Structures are given as structure tokens and as C-alpha cells.
């Protein structure tokens with residue numbers, strides 16, 4: 001029997017889908033397939049912004065016909081949107097043909113739910129409030145070679161006023177350091193060349209045994225073998241000198257940090273409950289760049305937060321250059337039911353939000369282009385991760401997260417390649433392999 005998984009959202013979800021695939025393989029679905037050929041289709045959803053939800057709704061609805069043609073097909077919806085208050089009932093009402101709805105704390109029982117569904121006719125909804133354990137014992141079917149994702153924390157305690165994650169992912173739980181180190185060690189032995197440690201806020205990692213994030217990162221970087229280490233996401237309020245020292249100490253840790261700032265204005269930052277100021281953020285970057293020259297910093301930015309004025313937006317705009325972001329993900333504020341910001345007075349009209357995001361994207365792109373152009377004529381090491389059929393070129397990222405493209409007459413995926421950069425376009429670099 002065959003399976004298909006449709007994933008929305010962040011790296012956390014992409015990795016979770018690898019675990020879902022692991023569960024499906026244990027329950028008789030041994031081959032990945034296109035939707036039309038699948039015997040089970042699982043949607044792993046996201047609810048961080050409204051359009052993520054709309055996408056999922058549209059694509060689930062489109063399966064009605066397939067389900068009618070293929071009676072034995074099981075359709076399951078899981079992930080953040082399923083966990084959101086009231087959403088499971090809404091999903092069931094809108095799409096009566098759904099077979100299973102499971103939340104973010106139910107991954108370990110997904111196999112059981114599938115078995116039950118095969119026996120019973122009725123739809124199964126299973127949502128847990130919280131899960132204390134951080135170990136699910138599931139062996140993921142990894143799909144991102146040469147990169148491998150490794151969870152270090154689950155959930156979030158920060159309650160940024162706009163964000164729904166703490167509600168749908170629950171309280172922050174840290175995995176045992178020794179389990180993480182053992183997982184990374186075996187992945188490196190298996191041949192993975194890049195390990196990305198994942199958490200909503202990796203800097204607040206704190207194991208029961210008292211291990212903090214810098215010590216964990218240090219231990220991972222001491223594992224033998226040729227590989228790179230990345231981690232995401234960091235929070236400026238928990239950013240520490242110790243972390244910077246750890247990055248500086250280890251060749252294996254990429255010179256790149258994803259440090260979402262969200263806004264460049266202190267009043268908006270306070271309203272967002274981010275618990276740092278623009279000045280603190282810039283101090284973090286100064287400390288980082290003093291110890292790790294050339295370290296790339298990428299970020300997330302939100303425009304049109306409730307009550308944001310034109311002047312306050314301009315503070316975000318000016319920060320893009322001042323902070324010299326290598327790249328930035330830009331978002332229009334999207335009210336999420338149940339969060340503090342959704343209930344605030346002074347929601348910003350859509351037309352204003354759109355106009356602001358266009359200006360912001362332009363500023364971000366200008367900076368990205370300028371930084372990319374700086375690579376031309378220089379060498380950079382990329383880890384080849386894929387082949388782009390359209391371009392007919394291999395591609396991979398350098399330590400700072402820039403995508404590099406090159407041609408080769410043999411398969412290079414999984415290899416470290418030194419690229420001599422000959423041109424740049426946006427965030428992409430083009431070059432020739434050194435020594436070719």
C-alpha cells in the first residue's frame with residue numbers, strides 16, 4: 001500500500017512529516033506515491049497565518065472526488081491546525097469524508113488510529129491537551145539527505161502576543177541531551193553531512209540534567225566526522241555570549257544564525273511581548289560579528305501589527321540595512337483567534353499592510369543582492385543537496401545559507417564542493433567548481 005503526505009509550514013512540520021512517514025511504514029504503507037495512487041493521504045497542517053490555513057482547506061476539499069471514487073482511501077488531517085481550538089469540529093463539518101483528525105500531541109498513537117479506522121466505519125478524532133514526554137520512539141523516514149533535522153525542544157513558552165504556536169504546540173519541553181547527541185552521532189555515521197537542531201526557541205533549551213543550549217551545541221560539534229551543524233530558531237531575549245563563543249570555537253557550526261527580530265520599533269516590540277529592544281538586538285549582532293566575522297544573520301519581520309504607525313514601520317525598514325540581514329522572511333500580520341494581539345484595538349487595514357510589505361520586501365532584496373554581489377570573484381564551500389532540473393545545475397548552500405549553483409557531469413549530492421563564484425542573482429550564487 002502507498003502513502004502521500006502533504007506538509008504545510010516550518011521545518012518542524014517537515015521533520016514531523018518524516019516521522020509520520022515512519023509511522024505509516026510500520027503500518028503497511030511502504031511506498032511514497034502521488035495523491036491519485038495513494039491508499040492513505042495525510043495532511044500535516046500549519047496555522048501560523050490565515051493563508052496557511054486557507055491553502056490546507058482548499059487542498060483537503062479538492063479530495064472529495066477522489067474519496068468517492070476510492071472507498072478504501074483513508075484521509076487524515078493532523079498538525080497545528082487540527083490542534084487549534086474548535087478547528088477539528090469545523091474540519092469535520094466542512095469535510096464529512098475525513099477519516100482521521102489528530103492533534104500535535106498524538107503522533108505516537110497515529111498507528112493505532114489507523115488500525116481503528118480500518119475496523120470501524122466512523123471518523124476518528126483524537127486530540128490531546130498536552131504531552132509531557134519528549135520521546136516518541138518513532139524512526140523517521142528522512143527525505144532531506146544530506147541534511148537531517150533533529151528536534152531538541154518541542155513547544156514554546158514565550159507567548160508573543162501575535163503567535164498561536166504556544167497554544168497549539170503546548171509548553172516547552174527539552175529532550176535529554178544524551179539522546180540528542182546519540183541521534184546526531186548516528187546520523188553522522190549514516191552519512192548525513194548537515195545536522196539542523198530544531199526548536200521554537202533553541203536558546204531556552206534546558207534539559208532535566210541541567211544542560212543548556214551552548215553546552216549541547218558544543219557537544220554536538222565535538223562529534224567526529226565531516227559535517228556541518230545548524231540550529232533554529234533563536235530568540236534575541238535569550239541570546240548569550242556563551243552561544244557566540246561556541247559558534248566561534250567550532251568550525252563545524254555554520255556562520256549563520258536565524259534570529260527573528262519581528263519589528264525595529266520598541267513600542268511595537270513591547271506590544272508583541274518580545275521582551276527586548278532594538279538596541280539590545282543590535283548589541284547581540286555586534287557581539288556576534290565581533291567574535292564571528294562575516295556571520296550571516298537572517299530574520300523574520302512582521303508588518304502591519306495592530307496600531308503600527310508609518311513611522312514605526314519605517315523603524316523596521318531602517319533596521320534591515322542597519323542589521324545587514326543576509327535574508328529575511330517578511331509577513332503581513334495575521335490575527336490568530338485566541339491570541340492577545342487579535343483582540344487589540346487598531347487593526348491595520350489590508351491596503352496599508354500590503355503597501356508596507358512591498359516596501360519592506362524591496363529593502364530586504366536590495367540588501368540580499370548587495371551581499372550576494374560581494375561573493376563574486378571569491379570561493380565558497382557549498383554542500384551539494386539537489387539537482388535543479390530546470391536549470392540543469394547542482395545546488396547547495398554555503399555556511400552562510402546562500403544557495404550556490406554549478407554544473408557537473410556526475411552526481412554530486414552529499415558532497416562538499418568549493419565554488420568559485422562568477423555571478424550572483426538575488427540570493428543565488430553561480431560558479432565553477434574549484435579544480436575542475
Ligand code: 5AD
Pocket residue numbers: 048049162163164260262300301302331332333334335336
Ligand atoms: N502573523 C504574521 N506572522 C506571524 N508569525 C508568527 N505569527 C504570526 C502572525 N500571527 C511569523 C513570525 C515568526 C514566523 C515563524 O512567523 O515572524 O517568527
Ligand code: SF4
Pocket residue numbers: 156157158159160163164165166200201235
Ligand atoms: Fe511564536 Fe514567539 Fe514562540 Fe516564536 S517565540 S513560536 S513567535 S510565541
